Amino acid sequence: MKFSKEKPQKSLHLVSLGCTKNLVDSEVMLGKLSEYKLTNDNENADVIIVNTCGFIDSAKEESINTILNLHEQRKKDSVLVMAGCLSERYKEDLQKELPEIDVFTGVGDYDRIDELVQQKQSNFKNEVFLANDTNERVITGSNYHAYVKLSEGCNQACSFCAIPSFKGKLHSRTLESLVKEVKSLVSKGYVDFSFVSQDSSSFLRDLGHKDGLIDLINEIENIEGIKTARILYLYPSTTSLELIDKIADSKVFVNYFDMPLQHISESMLKIMKRGKGVEKLRELMSHMKSKPNSFVRTTFIVGHPGEKQEDFEKLCKYVEEFKFDRANVFSYSDEEGTTAYENENKIEQETIDNRAEALGEIIADTTISSLEEEIGKTFEVYVDNESDEHEYLLSARKTIWAPEIDGEIYINDNELEEQIEFGKMYKVKATELVGDKILATIIEKCN
Known part of the structure; x- marks a missing residue:
């Protein structure tokens, strides 16, 4: 045999x-x-x-x-x-x-x-790959959250960014393809979605639709089973007040506003080729912040060629005044193939590092202020798993926050007479801030 x-x-x-x-x-x-x-x-x-x-x-x-x-x-x-x-x-x-x-x-x-x-063959296709609804993905890191890519490439011409040189112009997925993929993911148990791309607010502009994100929100809201969604990487010149209103009025999309500003000085915005004037930027940011339970995130670049001390001071003042919920600061990186690379008004590395450190300290303070605002409040979270900090602490994320980047909440008490399930939504009360971590008590399970 x-x-x-x-x-x-x-x-x-x-x-x-x-x-x-x-x-x-x-x-x-x-x-x-x-x-x-x-x-x-x-x-x-x-x-x-x-x-x-x-x-x-x-x-x-x-x-x-x-x-x-x-x-x-x-x-x-x-x-x-x-x-x-x-x-x-x-x-x-x-x-x-x-x-x-x-x-x-x-x-x-x-x-x-x-x-x-x-x-064992190398290959470089001439066009960029864009995931669609026919690609079977293996979602990693979560049993309830998934990222969905809206588009590839970018039509912007930011002075410091080399991405368009190797990813090409904007190439959006069709709305039908996105809806099909999201429905498939919902059928597998995913309830929370983050929509991402290089320039999300330009979605569908290459296909002749000016308000692609508004169309997306309308379609996603009609899919049964989705609990929460958010959009990452809005671009100033393609984000409208109408879009901000649409997000704020949505029953599915949380009031999460992620717009990399890069700077706030008029002269630096021109040098960086950022496309919007300071007043328009301030109007957009204030409109986002005015929405109930809004969460505003951004990024800045310091030390870009041509950045004067007064430009940097304007930036610091604005960050202190606006009090972003989260922000990141990047030191300028000289990238070949960009217009900034050719700019002769380079800044010494020591000055760049000092500016990054100074702005980083301001951002750290505004982040703590944002976290302190949560103490004493009740809100909804997703419970992910046991924390790395201690076996008796559970790791959770406020439902409005994006995974990985916006922080972690430690659940250290449970008022329910039942075991907590990972990947499920609960209502909690924030009781204390320890360092940059909120401690919270579970008070109710959400349907």
């Missing part, structure tokens, strides 16, 4: 670096490689993929270090793949300089990664 012997299942170790848009592409790759068993053991994995980030110097350095470290630790005959933005941006140089890599691919072939791995 002969017995058939099954082949042992091969294993896959994937590292997704950079933004949440990269994460969506990584999840598409996981879907195409579903016959592989996911593993955290990179030393014994059969296939190792690094989805790289090529946005700024620190991200590029992290990508290179990550892939070289993985190469040093991997087993013989494993397949090491370098994919994503950094690989796309410097494809010729990297293929010459990194013989350690078995497969190089950029931002156009996520949906055929299985073929490239099997054939």
